[in-house]
Amino acid sequence: MKKLAIGIDIGGTNTVFGLVDNEGNMHGEASISTRKYPDIDQYVEELYIGIQSLIKQLNFECELVGVGIGGPNANYYRGTIENAANLQWKGVIPIVEMMKRYFINIPVIVTNDANAAAIGEMVYGGAKGMKNFVVVTLGTGLGSGFVANGELIYGNDGFAGELGHVIVNRTGRICGCGRKGCLETYVSATGIKRTVFKLLADHLENSEFRSISYNDLTAEMITRAALNGDTLAIEAYEYTGMLLGQALADAVTITSPEAIFLFGGLAKAGKYLFEPTKKYMEMHMLSNFRNQVKLLPSGIDGKNAAILGASALVWQEQ
């Protein structure tokens, strides 16, 4: 009987889920609206119904080995989602306990999205066999998962790996966390939008972005413009890569990883992000680490990456 893990990624808008085997093959996936369920009990019930429906659609018998959940502000130790700014459920949500009412005899594990991505990279992706690496997720914010000695670093409280909140400029941009100059205010989908608006203010040259409002601008539009040769978009990526490269050089001194994987929307810009990031990372690197650390695109990045990452939590603990 084929063994399958359930992978669930809880996003602010939608929750995607699927059934994944231990080689990372997806055997059915679906989604429900996260926003539609302000009542968490209703949400969990709907999620259970959706998963049951996927299982019924399988054309083979399966054994479910566990449920892996990736979500914002998730705490691995406590099995909770805590005060997530982008979710409507306020306070501390005991998501593992709630899911266990439906999945009684199998493990239910939760962690944050970036940690799930790191474990996904280790189980199915480019970090197979690596003992020391970092995954940086570049979405609305910047998340990260650090693996050392073959294990994800959760830290004392379960919230380790907040590279997005390393401060790169103490008098810099206001961050959602209430402080100033956090890396994610520069290096993220939101960060590069802010950089484009800074460049529009500083420069006079024409740009397609002069007719677009802040609210309408997306990171994808900046990537497309860079691919079309827009100098302002390319400069925005250069600046983003500079700050990311410098921050990665600093992070390397702490955990000395074999590789750093870039995951998520912004990494899709390819050379426009990777080239400046690599250039500035090496330029600012302590000499014994120089040219020793691989900078790689994620090996699981794609439409199912978040489900794969969440399901990997289960396989990693088998």
Add this chain to the structure above:
Amino acid sequence: MKKLAIGIDIGGTNTVFGLVDNEGNMHGEASISTRKYPDIDQYVEELYIGIQSLIKQLNFECELVGVGIGGPNANYYRGTIENAANLQWKGVIPIVEMMKRYFINIPVIVTNDANAAAIGEMVYGGAKGMKNFVVVTLGTGLGSGFVANGELIYGNDGFAGELGHVIVNRTGRICGCGRKGCLETYVSATGIKRTVFKLLADHLENSEFRSISYNDLTAEMITRAALNGDTLAIEAYEYTGMLLGQALADAVTITSPEAIFLFGGLAKAGKYLFEPTKKYMEMHMLSNFRNQVKLLPSGIDGKNAAILGASALVWQEQ
């Protein structure tokens, strides 16, 4: 028969060594000059003779369980000391292999001084039972050892934990590593000397340091002056603590430690270092880590700390 580990700390000037039981009790210690032996083979032989002599002085039978060595630029994986600026043996020294010629049947382990301090803290000191903590050693430079999931992070190449080379000011002070603004150019015995000289340049107020040359000034003199109420010395510690506190707040976001231990000469300044460090660390901390991370003096700091740290390498692997 009592089990004892040999602990050896290789310094640029002297090498200290001793016999340590698994509770951190020292049963004899001695030292030899490191400088006196430009020939590494002679040095190792002399070290062996010194250790044999300690063993003969014991008034009980013992079983030697291993040799732990702390040294500058030591590589745990390769068993080497590599291009250490403060040692006269150039290139890569296979210290473990050389020691094994004398200690054939017991493990010989080497790591850098800061990693040895971290393991010492875990085995004998204030970090007993902790799974996630950091030790920062404040000597001529700034070293660090990061423990996560109960294991020291050596990283891919064995050189992890170089917190002293996180860059805190990209246009800042020249560092011995060839770059600018590394944390240790501000936060170390040398760093605080540089800060005193910067303050002498910036201010006009009188100070006992106005009659002392850079070469004659020591960190101990600055500490003594602070204890005597010298405002310039106190300001130098305030500035040192500010930069250390900010850097620790950033480091916490990566590994989320339960505690950070300050070890070494500068930590002897007590409240003059701890108070500003704690104040700025909390001020710059991401909110979910605020008031969660203990800032503590080392539990093994003292005249034998380096030997204890090195010997702990052996007990940790028993």
